Amino acid sequence: MKRIGKLMFVLLALILVISACGGNSGKNGSNTDSVSSSGNQATGSEVPKNDSKEKITNLNVLIFGDGNTVKDLPIIQDAVNAHIKDLINVKVNMTIISPGDYVQKTNLLLSGNEQVDLMIVSPFFGYYSQVARGQLQPLDELIDQHGPDIKSVLGEDYLNTSRVNGKIYGVVPMKDMASGAGLTMRKDLVDKYGIDVTKIKSLEDMTAVFKVIKENEPGIIPLISGATGASMLYFNKWYDDLGDGLGVLPNFDNGMKVVNLFETTEYAEQLKLMREWYNKGYIGKDAATTKEVHLDVVKAGRAFSYFGPTKVGKVEQESNSTGRPMVGAEYLAPASTTSSVLSFMWAVPLNAKTPEKSMKLLNLMYKDKDLINLLSWGVEGTHYVKISDNVINYPEGITAANNPYAMGTKWQFGNSFSAYTLNGSDPDIFKKLEEFNKSAIKSKALGFSFDNSQVKTEIAAVTNVMNTYKNALEAGLLDPADKLPEYISKLKEAGIDKIIEEKQKQLDEWVKFN
C-alpha cells in the first residue's frame, strides 16, 4: 500500500509539474494573443478615416458552412488578404461556423464585446430579434457611400426586402431568390412506365402516376415527405406565407387580405386528396413521423418521389445526392416572397469597429470576380484548375470527397453568379438562375416582414396545436372530414385570429408606405 502511495505521489508530482509548464506556456501564448488582438482593435478604432492608407484594418468575418470540410481555410484567408490589401487596405480573419451551432455561437459572440465586423444572418437564426435587440447596424447610409456595386448587382427590390421599420439591416447575396413547387421522381421508373412528366400540372394529376407505381412496384412507396420533419404539403406554396405561415396571402396577392390558410377551400381539397392517397397506399404509413432523410430513402430504392422546392439545377443536384437519375415536374410556378429572398444575408453587427471598412469589403464581394472565386473554390492550382474561361476542374489527386476546401455554401459570397462552374455541371447555370429570378412571380407583399412581438403567446399556443395536427392531417393519417374542423377550432381557441388581425394591421401599414 505504501509503495502504491509513493508511486502515486511521484505520478501526481510529475503531472503537476507538467501541467504547470503547460499552464505557463499557455498563459504566455494567450497573453501575446490578447496583446496582439487588442493592438489590432486599437488600430481598427483609432485610425482616422483620412490616413487609413497608412495602417491596415482588421476585420473579423463570420461565414456560414461546415468547418469540418474546409481544412484549408487559413490558406484561403492568406490569399484573400494578399488580394484585398491593395484594394481596400483590409486584413480579414474568417471564422466558419456550422449550421447546427450557428445560433448559439453567434448569440454569444454578439452579446459579448467581441469584434465582429461582418457576418451572415438569417431569419432562421433570429434576424428579426437581432434587429429588435439593436445588435445590427442600419446599412442605408453605408450602402449609399461604400456599396455602389451592391446596389447595381442586387437592384432596389431585393435590397429593400430586408427593411425592418424602414431601414436595411441585411444585404442578400445573389442567389436563387424564388422557389416553386415540384415533384421529383426516379427517372428509371418514369421511363419504364412511360409517364409523361410534362402533363403533371397539379396535385390531382399525380394520382394517376402514383397509381401506376403502386400497382407495378410493390416494394416502393410512391410518395414520401420532401424534408425530414416537414409536413407533406410544406412545399405546396400557392400562397405567400408572410413569414410564418400563420395568416397567408393566397396567390401572392388576394387584394392584400390576410387569410387563415387552414380555412381555405383549397386547403380542404388538398387534404382530401392526401387522405385519398394515404388510403390507397400512395403515401408511406410513417410519413407524419419519420426522421429519415428523403434522399437516402430514394437512394436505397425504397421510394419513388418526393415534393420539393424547384429551382434551376435542382434536379441534377439531387441526382447526384441520390445516386440515381431523377426527373422533376414543376406544378407551381416559382415565386419570390420575403422568406424566399431573405433566407440568408450579410449584416454588420453593432460590435463592428469600422463599419465603413466592413461595407467596402462586402461591396468587393459583389464586384471582384477573383475574390468571389477565391472564397468559393480556393486557390487556383491548389484547389482547382481552369479548363476554360468559366469552367474549372479539380486538380489531380483531389476529388469532391477529399477536397481540403469543400465550401458547400458558395452562394453566400456576394455576387455568387460570377463564380466559376465545375466541369460536368451546367456551365450556364448562373445565367439560367438569373433568368429564373427574373421570371419568378413577385409577391405583392415582397419586402413585408411581420413583427410578431405583440402576439408571441398566441404564436406559441398555435404552434403547439399545429404540431399536433398538421403533419398527421397532411400525410392523410387523419380524416379531414372531422379532424380539419377540429383543427381549425383548436387553432381559433389558441388565438390564430388575433395573429392574423395583427398581421393584417401591419400589412395595411406597410402598403401605405410602399
Next chain:
Amino acid sequence: MYREQRVWQWSSHIVLFLLSLLCVLPFILLFMASITEENTLILNGYNFIPKELSLEAYRYLWDNSSSIFHAYSVTIIVTVIGTSVGLVITSLLAYAASRNDYPLHKVLGFYIFFTLLFNGGLVPTYLLYTQYIDVKNTLFALIIPYLLMNGFNVMLVRTFYITSVPKPLIEAAHIDGAGEWRTFYSIVLPLSVPILATVGLLQTIMYWNDWFNGMIFITDSKYFSLQNVLNTMMTNIEFLSSSNNSNLSSVMVQVPSTGIRMAIAVIAVIPIFVAYPFFQGYFVKGIALGAVKG
C-alpha cells in the same frame, strides 16, 4: 431454506441479466449498424444481424483518418491533462476541507457546496473565459471551463477522508514528525486510492464525452475534439433536415452517411470500454465509502 435461496438467486440473476442486456444491446446495435452496408441500413433499418456486411464506413474513416485521428488526439490530450490536474486539485481541496482543525473548513465547505447550487449562467461564463482569461480557441478552453474541478467530486472525496481516514492516524503521523505534506502523501493518499480512482474515472468520462465547451469556445476546427466533431455532424444534420431552404441542399450533400456516424461513435466508445474494467473494482468501493454519511 436452501431451495428458497436458490430460487431467489436465480430470479434475481435473471432480472439483473435482463437489465444488463438493456445496457449492452444498444452498443451491439450501434456496432452492427456501423458494419452494415449503407443501402441495407436505409432499406431495412438497424438490425442485430445485418443482411449485408460492409466495412465501407471504417474504410472511409481510415481514408479520411487525418481529421478523425486529429480530433481523437485532441480528446486524448484533453482527457489526460484534465483528469490528472483535476484529480490533484480535487484531492488537495477536499483534504483541506475535511480537516476540522483547519479554522476555515466550514467556510470552505460551504463555498464548495454553493457552487453545486448556483452558477453564473452561460453568457457571463462565456464573457469571463473569452474576455478576461482569453482561452478561446485554445486547448485550455476544453480543459478549464466547467470540467476541471467539480464541487460534487470534492464533496465525495472530502466525505471519504472524513469517514475512512482515521483521525488518530493523522495525529500519529504528526507526533512522529511528519509535516502536512508528508502526512498527505504518505498517509492519506495511499488510503484513498479507491475514491481517487472513482473520481478519476468520473472525470475521465466527463472529459471524454464533453462537446459543450467545444461548441461554445472553439471555432477553429484544429481544436475540435472527437465528440465535438460528432456533435457538429448531428446538429448540422438536424438543422439541414428541419429547415427546408433550397440553398441548404448543397451543404447537405457533404453530410456523412449513417454508417460513418455509427462508426465514429464506435471508435469513440472503445477507450472507455477498455478502461472501465480496470477501474471497476475501485469504483464500487469508492462510491459506497464516499457516499455514506454524506
